[in-house]
Amino acid sequence: MQLPATRLLFLLAFLGCAAIIGFALYLEHSVGLVPCPLCHVQRFAVLLFAVVCLLATVHNPARLGQRIYGLLAMLAAGFGIATAGRQIWLQGLPEDQLPACLPPFEFMLEAFPLQEIISKMLHGTADCAEVNWTLLGLNIAELSMLSFIAMLIFGLFVVLRKAKG
Template sequence: MSPASPRSLFLFAFLACVAIMGGALYLEHVLGQQPCPLCIIQRVCVIVFGFVCLLAAVHAPGRGGQRGYAGLAGLSALIGAGTAGRQVWLQNIPADELPACLPSFDYMLEALPFQEIFRLVLQGSADCAEVNWTLLGMSIPEWSLLAFAGMLLFAGYQLLRRA
């Protein structure tokens, strides 16, 4: 049995990202779970990962291109895992040690310079530490971290895979 082609694996990874984003939009628009700034960054990372995988599936590159796409996808997954890990950490520290709540993301975009927005978002806030929904005992950021770990494994496999 021959292994799956890189093109079909990239397509599968893209479809997995579509499913993840579908779940995120369901949680937001049907269940009313509003995303915090760290959640928004994680969503952007999933979208970038999926877009890179879609490009790789459509392009069907050679070995060098496959590694390039896998590297870009892995970078996106690494950033997403970092933000998800930060959010899981925020959820597990005592409430009195949490930073104050942030203004809305729209307000920050209008009123603050990009560097300050970036710093505040990565710092996190009490909003990011709330656990309003769980599945099988895991919060949304924990599921997100698990998904990013899978994305990193996928990107590593594609990066190290022999032709």
């Protein structure tokens, strides 16, 4: 059995990311779930992974380029794993140990320097510990973690696979 071309794999990974973002937007706009700061950071990680996959699809590089794109994809997935892991950890904390909630993002943009906003968003808040929706017994952070693990495995596969267009 012959494996598909790497270009096709990167395209499929990009389309998978588009489906993840589409589902996140559906949950936000149709179901009414308000994303917490770590949810926004995880969306950013999915978008980073998607951009790497789209660039690899358009570029269609030789073997070295494929490995570089695979490593970049693994970095984006690792970032997503770290943020999803942080959210899962926050969800396990007792209520009295949770960090305070943040003001609205628009207010933070006006009142805080960018470095402080990024720091606050990466640490998460009590909002990040709320579980408002599940699928098959898994909450959104756990589903995100599984998605990022799949992305990491994809990147590793691309890096380790034998040369194929």
